[in-house]
């Protein structure tokens with residue numbers, strides 16, 4: 001058994017988080033520490049994405065959601081935004097065959113209509129080509145904001161109430177159905193890299209009962225061993241969902 005597999009065997013396969021969400025942070029600082037441009041940090045970030053998708057499949061996590069670009073990230077310098085967008089294009093286009101080989105279904109959430117036409121086309125194509133896969137559902141949040149998602153859901157709910165499609169006694173399950181994540185279970189575990197203790201407008205509704213695990217490691221340095229450590233920690237927690245401990 002390789003050292004890598006040995007780490008995996010420590011996990012209790014009956015208590016795996018079904019859905020892991022990750023706020024990938026620290027690409028810029030990773031690059032700065034090495035005297036490199038920020039774009040180099042994002043490029044290294046893509047490699048970490050590849051690793052973590054692979055590890056998720058190996059572990060048997062069924063849903064992985066990565067915060068790749070927030071609605072606030074447009075405020076970064078134009079050059080950096082362009083670099084990130086071209087990484088999305090290259091990565092998504094190139095990765096389709098690997099997704100199919102590993103039974104990974106790609107899913108994208110966020111305001112996709114505001115992305116460039118060519119990126120939208122690449123996303124549509126990758127979604128179609130991987131839609132039949134049954135292993136890991138890998139969701140990329142691109143141009144995503146939790147508040148914007150809720151506003152969007154409320155608008156659609158109001159619309160459908162007015163049209164008589166749904167009744168006006170809105171409840172939790174109706175709201176969940178109108179979010180971008182209607183076909184995903186809520187995340188069980190949220191991982192954030194590079195030490196920041198914030199949710200940063202990510203999956204505000206869906207993270208209500210998620211366990212949170214934060215590491216100081218910058219995203220490009222986040223590897224399998226630490227991912228497993230986060231899940232081991234999760235497996236030792238008592239989830240109460242607001243109930244008492246008795």
Ligand code: FPP
Nearest residue numbers: 024025026027028029042045046068088091
């Ligand atoms: C966080 O680091 C990273 C981002 C906001 C962009 C995420 C992009 C990638 C990981 C690369 C592309 C991903 C895919 C899925 C192809 P930061 O820039 O906020 O780092 P800092 O806080 O140190 O400045």
